[in-house]
Amino acid sequence: MLQCPGCKSEKLRKEGSITRWKDRKPYQLQRYRCKDCGFLTTRPLNGDNPSKDIPPAVKHPVKCLKCGYQWESVKIHPTRCANPKCRSPYWDKGKGE
Numbered sequence: 001m002l003q004c005p006g007c008k009s010e011k012l013r014k015e016g017s018i019t020r021w022k023d024r025k026p027y028q029l030q031r032y033r034c035k036d037c038g039f040l041t042t043r044p045l046n047g048d049n050p051s052k053d054i055p056p057a058v059k060h061p062v063k064c065l066k067c068g069y070q071w072e073s074v075k076i077h078p079t080r081c082a083n084p085k086c087r088s089p090y091w092d093k094g095k096g097e
Contacts, residue, residue, distance in 0.1 A: 004034035011035040
């Protein structure tokens with residue numbers, strides 16, 4: 001029996017299914033709502049679970065040349081600096097360039 005992740009109750013009711021796409025392949029998700037706390041959760045139908053097939057994202061170390069902030073990014077060349085105070089689109093160019 002399924003348990004609610006919020007309150008650990010087993011009073012879940014079906015609310016319908018939705019179709020999602022991953023790597024151009026459709027998979028079905030069943031929606032459940034907890035009768036006690038109202039928490040909405042989804043579970044794969046027919047054993048389809050695309051998240052098992054997807055490898056974890058590789059993060060690359062990046063450093064802003066304007067403010068010196070260092071972070072790890074999934075993108076090889078991010079659009080902006082991840083520092084909330086900087087957010088410069090020119091993070092890959094030095095101060096004098």
